[in-house]
Each structure stands twice: as C-alpha cells, then as structure tokens.
Amino acid sequence: MNTQTRQPPQRGVTQPDADHDKLVRQAEVIISNVLRGGVLLSAAIILLGVALFYIQSARVTGGLADRPFPTSLGAVGEGLLRGDPIAIVACGLLVLLVTPVVRVAVSIIAFALEHDRLYVFVTTLVLVILLISFILGKAGA
Amino acid sequence: MAALSSSPFTEPHLLFFALIFLASLAAGLVGSLIGLGGGIFVVPLLTLAFGLGIHEAAGASIVSVIATSSGAAAAYVRDHMTNLRVGMFLEVATTVGAISGAFVATLLPTGLLFAVFGVVLLISAVPLIIKIGEELPRGVKNDRFANALALASSYPDAQLGRAVSYQVARVPVGFSMMYVAGLISGLLGIGSGVFKVLAMDTAMRLPMKVSTTTSNFMIGVTAAASAGIYFERGYINPMVSAPVALGVLAGALLGAKTISRLSNSTLRKVFIPFLVIIAIEMLVRGVPTLLH
Numbered sequence: 001m002n003t004q005t006r007q008p009p010q011r012g013v014t015q016p017d018a019d020h021d022k023l024v025r026q027a028e029v030i031i032s033n034v035l036r037g038g039v040l041l042s043a044a045i046i047l048l049g050v051a052l053f054y055i056q057s058a059r060v061t062g063g064l065a066d067r068p069f070p071t072s073l074g075a076v077g078e079g080l081l082r083g084d085p086i087a088i089v090a091c092g093l094l095v096l097l098v099t100p101v102v103r104v105a106v107s108i109i110a111f112a113l114e115h116d117r118l119y120v121f122v123t124t125l126v127l128v129i130l131l132i133s134f135i136l137g138k139a140g141a
Numbered sequence: 142m143a144a145l146s147s148s149p150f151t152e153p154h155l156l157f158f159a160l161i162f163l164a165s166l167a168a169g170l171v172g173s174l175i176g177l178g179g180g181i182f183v184v185p186l187l188t189l190a191f192g193l194g195i196h197e198a199a200g201a202s203i204v205s206v207i208a209t210s211s212g213a214a215a216a217y218v219r220d221h222m223t224n225l226r227v228g229m230f231l232e233v234a235t236t237v238g239a240i241s242g243a244f245v246a247t248l249l250p251t252g253l254l255f256a257v258f259g260v261v262l263l264i265s266a267v268p269l270i271i272k273i274g275e276e277l278p279r280g281v282k283n284d285r286f287a288n289a290l291a292l293a294s295s296y297p298d299a300q301l302g303r304a305v306s307y308q309v310a311r312v313p314v315g316f317s318m319m320y321v322a323g324l325i326s327g328l329l330g331i332g333s334g335v336f337k338v339l340a341m342d343t344a345m346r347l348p349m350k351v352s353t354t355t356s357n358f359m360i361g362v363t364a365a366a367s368a369g370i371y372f373e374r375g376y377i378n379p380m381v382s383a384p385v386a387l388g389v390l391a392g393a394l395l396g397a398k399t400i401s402r403l404s405n406s407t408l409r410k411v412f413i414p415f416l417v418i419i420a421i422e423m424l425v426r427g428v429p430t431l432l433h
Contacts, residue, residue: 130362
C-alpha cells in the first residue's frame with residue numbers, strides 16, 4: 001500500500017520521504033511483533049495455568065476468588081517451582097503487564113534504527129518516567 | 142501470599158469464569174474500537190454482579206486496559222492505523238500526569254474530582270454531537286510543533302478505499318489534555334482513554350480512527366505505570382484476572398479485525414454514548430460525596 005504523504009518539509013528528517021516511510025514501516029513491524037509476542041506468550045501461560053487449575057481442583061469446592069495467591073516476584077517464582085497453577089496464571093499476567101514497558105524499550109531501538117534522534121530521545125524520556133513511577137510505587141507513593 | 146476474603150460467589154466456579162470471560166470479550170471488542178480500556182465494563186460487572194471487592198475489580202481493570210491496548214495495538218500498529226509519533230510524544234504527558242495524579246490523590250477530594258471531570262466530559266460531548274456525521278476533519282493545518290515533531294501522517298482506510306493523509310493541529314492543547322488524561326488515570330483510575338480520544342479528536346483534529354487506535358496504543362503504557370503497585374498490594378487476583386485477560390484479548394483481536402469495515406462517523410456514534418456513560422458513572426461516584 002502506498003502511504004506516501006505530501007508533508008511540509010520537516011526539521012530533523014533528512015531522508016527522502018519514500019525512504020523515510022520504509023523505515024517507519026520497519027519500526028512498526030518491530031513494535032507490532034513485540035506486542036503480539038507478549039500477548040500470545042501471556043495468553044498461552046495463563047491458559048496453561050487455568051487448565052492445570054481445573055484439572056487439579058476438579059473435586060475442590062469453594063470460591064474461585066478466595067484462593068491464596070502470590071503478590072511478589074519471589075512468591076511467583078516459588079510457586080512456579082512447586083508447579084502451583086495459580087502462580088503459573090500470575091506469571092502469565094505479569095508477562096501481559098510488562099508488555100507495554102517492553103514495547104517502549106524496544107521502540108527506542110526501533111527509532112534508533114531509523115536514525116530518528118528526536119524520537120529516540122522522546123521514547124527514552126517515556127521509559128525513564130515509567131521507571132521513576134515504578135521506583136516511587138515501591139517507595140509507597 | 143494473600144488471601145482475599147469473602148466473595149459471595151462460590152459455586153460453581155467454572156460458570157463464574159465463563160461469565161467473566163464473555164463480558165470481558167465484549168469489553169475488549171468495544172474498547173479496542175473506540176480507544177478505551179474497558180474498566181467501565183469490568184469494574185461494575187465484578188463489583189455489582191459478582192460482589193467482588195473494589196480493589197480486586199481495580200486490579201482486573203488494569204489487566205483489562207493493558208490487554209485491550211497490547212492485543213489490538215499489535216494489529217493497529219502493523220496496519221499503520223496508529224500514529225506512532227503522536228502516541229510516543231503524548232505518552233510523555235500521560236506518564237507524568239499519572240505520576241503526579243498518584244501523588245496528589247491524597248491531597249485532593251476524590252469526590253469533587255469525579256464530579257468536575259464528569260461535568261467536563263458531558264460538556265465535551267457537545268462538539269462531538271455537532272460534528273457527528275463528519276467522516277474526516279477538513280482544513281486542518283499542521284502547527285509548528287506538528288512540523289517540528291513530524292506528526293503528520295496517513296492511514297489506509299479500507300472503508301473509504303484509499304490512503305488518507307492528515308495533518309495535526311493544536312499540539313500544545315492536545316499535550317496539556319493528555320497530561321490531564323494521565324492525571325485522571327492516576328487519581329481516579331477510570332476515564333483516561335476517553336480523555337485521550339477527546340484530546341486527539343477535538344483538539345488535534347486527527348481522523349477518528351487514528352484517534353481511537355492511537356489512544357488504544359497509549360492506554361497500556363499509562364496503566365503499566367500503576368500495574369506494579371497494584372500487583373504488590375495484592376489487587377491482582379490471578380483467578381479473577383485470568384478470564385478478564387483472556388476475554389479482553391479475544392475481544393480486542395476481534396475489534397482490530399472489525400475496525401477497517403467501520404467508517405469514522407460510525408466510530409464516533411459508538412464513542413459518544415460510552416463517553417456519556419462514563420460521565421454519568423463519574424457523577425454518580427462524585428456528586429453524593431459533595432452533598433454530605
């Protein structure tokens with residue numbers, strides 16, 4: 001598909017339009033693949049955990065929401081070693097939750113491949129702000 | 142380990158799983174089309190219909206937002222619907238907004254905020270209704286920020302059968318509104334997607350499909366900023382969040398396949414009622430606290 005646009009001259013963009021467009025496409029494919037990979041991996045792990053949960057607890061009664069579950073990376077790791085289905089589900093959810101962060105990190109590389117310094121800067125700034133939010137969250141903000 | 146107590150929903154739990162899955166599928170479908178995270182569906186469903194606590198519902202809502210975002214954006218970015226530059230640039234404002242929201246949340250009365258933003262949302266429905274039949278914005282000229290940041294782009298519109306080139310107006314206004322969107326996300330936990338779409342549609346005058354898909358792209362990052370805190374506080378209950386995640390992902394993939402067959406004006410017509418619902422939800426939460 002030809003998506004070439006007639007744009008006014010842009011500062012900081014040195015490539016001819018067609019070439020630039022191709023590079024944008026490359027970044028889009030990389031970012032899209034990261035998102036799809038994260039989503040598929042997460043769904044697969046969650047499905048595995050859910051399947052194991054129902055196989056193991058077929059005769060167990062009680063509420064679905066009332067089971068104990070891990071709330072730290074360490075506890076998820078321990079649960080995985082024990083083969084605990086709920087820890088497997090938690091692991092799949094964690095993969096899903098970090099997908100946007102990984103996407104931002106990979107975008108920095110994608111824009112660097114385009115030699116797009118302005119957007120390498122913008123995207124790095126977003127990643128730094130995200131990391132600050134995690135640190136502040138740990139500190140109990 | 143944390144055990145969350147006292148869900149009245151006990152048996153049979155496979156039915157519980159299936160019902161949440163189906164409702165989440167609908168949330169993911171609608172959310173992926175109009176750029177929202179689905180929290181407005183998931184939270185009332187889990188609290189009102191299933192009697193779960195507000196914290197577990199909020200945790201599932203975060204999962205829903207990220208699943209909608211990552212699930213649909215994989216397709217939207219590849220199909221060149223999302224404006225990557227607009228999204229990345231505006232994420233600076235939303236993430237800073239989200240952090241400052243988390244900080245001032247304890248200083249500001251949440252009830253008042255719900256009421257204020259509910260009213261703001263209701264008012265912002267007016268310009269949308271005025272241009273309800275508009276397919277593409279006309280006469281939009283890049284401002285100097287749009288030029289400097291190379292924001293203008295094009296997207297393939299299968300419904301119109303051609304590539305649509307567009308420019309981007311009033312970037313500072315859009316950027317400021319995105320800060321507010323992040324702030325709302327940090328303060329109130331809902332409504333951030335609606336404000337993102339409004340900022341891009343009403344202020345920056347992007348085509349509706351570009352606004353909703355770029356909002357969809359961005360909401361995952363805004364939500365990720367608070368996901369870690371939710372996880373450590375034990376709000377993300379795996380067996381509640383699993384059917385939400387799987388259902389929303391399936392719905393979002395369905396939405397990403399559907400959007401090319403819809404026109405921009407149809408999307409706007411779908412968007413407006415949900416904007417009004419969210420506004421009312423905010424007013425319902427806010428106004429009673431002001432009357433005490």
